Amino acid sequence: MPKNTMKIGGKEVDIGGFDRMDFVPFHEGPDVLPHDLIFHALHALAMDPSRIAIIDCKISYQATYRQLLSDIVLCRNRVREALAPETLEALQKEQEVSLLLWSEGYEFTVAFFAILALGAIVVPFSPHITVPEALHNCKVVAAHGILTSSTYVPHALKLQASFGRHHPFNLFETTPLLRSPAIDTSTLKFQSGRVFDQNRPAVVIFTSGSTGPPKGVAVRRYNLFYSAYNAIRSQGLNLETKVVQFLPTHHATGLLYNTIPTLVAGGCVEFDQGSFNPAGVWERIRSGDLKRFSAVPTIYVRLLRHWDSTISKLPENEEYRAALSKIVYFASSTSPVPRRTLDRWLELSGKPISDRYGGSEFGNVYVNRPGDPVVPGSVGVKNSMSESKLSEGDRGEVLVRGPMVFSKYMNDPVATINAFDEDGFYKTGDIARREGDVYFIEGRRSVDILKSGGYKISALDIEKELNSHDKVAEGIIVGVDDEEFGQRIAAAVVLKNPSDRLTLAELREDLRESLSNYKLPTMLRVVPQLKKTSTLKIPKILIKEELFGAYHPDIEKWNMQKSKNESKL
Known part of the structure; x- marks a missing residue:
C-alpha cells in the first residue's frame, strides 16, 4: 500500500508515521538530561541534598547524589564541547560512537554516566590493562576517544599516539572535573525529543580472553535499567542498601549487578x-x-x-x-x-x-x-x-x-x-x-571436561577439592594429552606458604578421601603464581601449553601403571 504523504515546508511527510521531532530542532543543552529511566532516578535522588551515593575509600571522599549528578553533567558537557562536529552529528543520528573509560571508583562512576548521557557507548577498561591490550579493544570498537583519570594519562597518551595516527581520537582527563560546585537540580531539564534507541549498545564488556582474543560484548541500553530493576526486585535493594x-x-557483575x-x-x-x-x-x-x-x-x-x-x-x-x-x-x-x-x-x-x-x-x-x-x-x-x-x-x-x-x-x-x-x-x-x-556447573566444554581412561571428568569438581587443601592457596586442573589414557589430569598450584613443599603423592593421598581414584591428579607443577586476565579469570587454554607443554623439572608425573593397580572406587 503506498504511503499517504504530504509536503510541509518543502519536506515530504508520512502522515501516518511522522513524529514532531521531524519538524523541531534536536533538544540538547548543558542543563538537559537524557529522557532515560536511569537519569530520572538519579535526578529524583539528587533532590535530597544529603543522601550519600558513593564513598571512595581510596581517595577518602564521599559524594551525595547531588554532587554525583553535578559532576556527571559537567563531565558530559566538557566532553561534548571537545568532540569533533562529525562525532556530534553521529551522536544525534544515534550512530555508534564508542568512548573508552580508564578509571576507578568515584571517578569511574562519574565518567560512566557522563558517556551514557551523551548517548555514546561506554567501553570500560580494567585499571591493570596493558597498552597493547587496550589497543586491541580500541580497534575492536573503533573508539572515538578515551576518558581517563590523571593516574592513567601516560598510558592513554601512548594509546592515543598509536590509534590516533589513523583515526580521530580525543583524550579527556576527568580528574580536574570532579567535586564541581553542586548544581540546583531544579534547574535541570529532560530531553523533549525521542528517547535513545533502547536496542542500541550502551556498554561494551570485553570477554576474559581465556579462549582467544577478547571479544567486545555489546549490552543493550534498555538492559542497564532492566538488570537494575531485577536486582532491586529480587534482592530487596532500597534507600538503606x-x-x-x-x-x-x-566486569558485568561488578557494574551491571x-x-x-x-x-x-x-x-x-x-x-x-x-x-x-x-x-x-x-x-x-x-x-x-x-x-x-x-x-x-x-x-x-x-x-x-x-x-x-x-x-x-x-x-x-x-x-x-x-x-x-x-x-x-x-x-x-x-x-x-x-x-x-x-x-x-x-x-x-x-x-x-x-x-x-x-x-x-x-x-x-x-x-x-x-x-x-x-x-x-x-x-x-x-x-x-x-x-x-x-x-x-x-x-x-x-x-x-x-x-x-x-x-x-x-x-x-x-x-x-x-x-x-x-x-x-x-x-x-x-x-x-x-x-x-x-543446577551444578561442571565446567567449560573445551577445557573443563576431561576425558581420561574412558571417564568424562569435571575439572571444576577436582578444583573444588584441590583448593580446599591445607597447603594450596590457588590451583587449577587441566587435561594434558596422553597417548594411553587420552588425557592426564594435571594440577598447577600456588602454595599458601612458599617455603612449603607439596608432592604429587601427598596431594593424591590427601584428595583420596573426597575424590574417586580416577579423578586424582597424575601431574603436578607448583608455580609462584597463576596468570589472570583483566576479569580475574585464569586463561587455562592459553597457559596450559606454557605450564605443561614441554619438559620442565618442576613437573611431577604419577606412575600410571601403579595407578592402574589402585582401586577405582
Whole structure:
C-alpha cells in the first residue's frame, strides 16, 4: 500500500508515521538530561541534598547524589564541547560512537554516566590493562576517544599516539572535573525529543580472553535499567542498601549487578581501598550495617584466614561474629568457591555463600535468591527472567535465550552468528547438570571436561577439592594429552606458604578421601603464581601449553601403571 504523504515546508511527510521531532530542532543543552529511566532516578535522588551515593575509600571522599549528578553533567558537557562536529552529528543520528573509560571508583562512576548521557557507548577498561591490550579493544570498537583519570594519562597518551595516527581520537582527563560546585537540580531539564534507541549498545564488556582474543560484548541500553530493576526486585535493594564494591567495575557483575542497581535504588556504593586488606574489611563488617556482601572466592578465603590467625584470638571476636550474622546475603562470582571455604563460612556466619553463574553475553541464568535454601556447590534454580535448557536433557551445554542476551560482538558478525544455535539460543560453552530443580556447573566444554581412561571428568569438581587443601592457596586442573589414557589430569598450584613443599603423592593421598581414584591428579607443577586476565579469570587454554607443554623439572608425573593397580572406587 503506498504511503499517504504530504509536503510541509518543502519536506515530504508520512502522515501516518511522522513524529514532531521531524519538524523541531534536536533538544540538547548543558542543563538537559537524557529522557532515560536511569537519569530520572538519579535526578529524583539528587533532590535530597544529603543522601550519600558513593564513598571512595581510596581517595577518602564521599559524594551525595547531588554532587554525583553535578559532576556527571559537567563531565558530559566538557566532553561534548571537545568532540569533533562529525562525532556530534553521529551522536544525534544515534550512530555508534564508542568512548573508552580508564578509571576507578568515584571517578569511574562519574565518567560512566557522563558517556551514557551523551548517548555514546561506554567501553570500560580494567585499571591493570596493558597498552597493547587496550589497543586491541580500541580497534575492536573503533573508539572515538578515551576518558581517563590523571593516574592513567601516560598510558592513554601512548594509546592515543598509536590509534590516533589513523583515526580521530580525543583524550579527556576527568580528574580536574570532579567535586564541581553542586548544581540546583531544579534547574535541570529532560530531553523533549525521542528517547535513545533502547536496542542500541550502551556498554561494551570485553570477554576474559581465556579462549582467544577478547571479544567486545555489546549490552543493550534498555538492559542497564532492566538488570537494575531485577536486582532491586529480587534482592530487596532500597534507600538503606550499602554495598562494599570489591568486584571490578569493568566486569558485568561488578557494574551491571552491583554498582548500577544500588545507585538506581538510592543506596550507597563503597569503593574499597584498591589493594585488598582483610583486617580493614573485617572492621567494616564489624560496623554492623551491611546486609549484602558480594566478592570473589579469593576474598572469602583471605577473610577466613585472617579470622583464624587474628580475630578469633581477640577477646571481642563475638562482636565481629554478631555483625557478620546481620548480613542476610553472601554471593560469590567468577569461579566456584572451594568446598572447605563454603563449610567454614556457613559455620562462622550462619549463612551460605551463594555461587553466581552468568556471563557478559547472557546475564544470570540460575539464581540463589536471598532467603532461598542453598544447595552447597550449586548455582541455584532457573532464573524466571531467562529461558534456558541443557543440550542433552538433565546434563549438557547450557543454552540461553532471553532479554539479557547480548546484541552482538562488536564489529564481528561471524563470531556473533556462530555463537547461536538454529533456534536462537546462545551457546555458552559451559556444561551443567540438573539434580531436581537445582543446577551444578561442571565446567567449560573445551577445557573443563576431561576425558581420561574412558571417564568424562569435571575439572571444576577436582578444583573444588584441590583448593580446599591445607597447603594450596590457588590451583587449577587441566587435561594434558596422553597417548594411553587420552588425557592426564594435571594440577598447577600456588602454595599458601612458599617455603612449603607439596608432592604429587601427598596431594593424591590427601584428595583420596573426597575424590574417586580416577579423578586424582597424575601431574603436578607448583608455580609462584597463576596468570589472570583483566576479569580475574585464569586463561587455562592459553597457559596450559606454557605450564605443561614441554619438559620442565618442576613437573611431577604419577606412575600410571601403579595407578592402574589402585582401586577405582
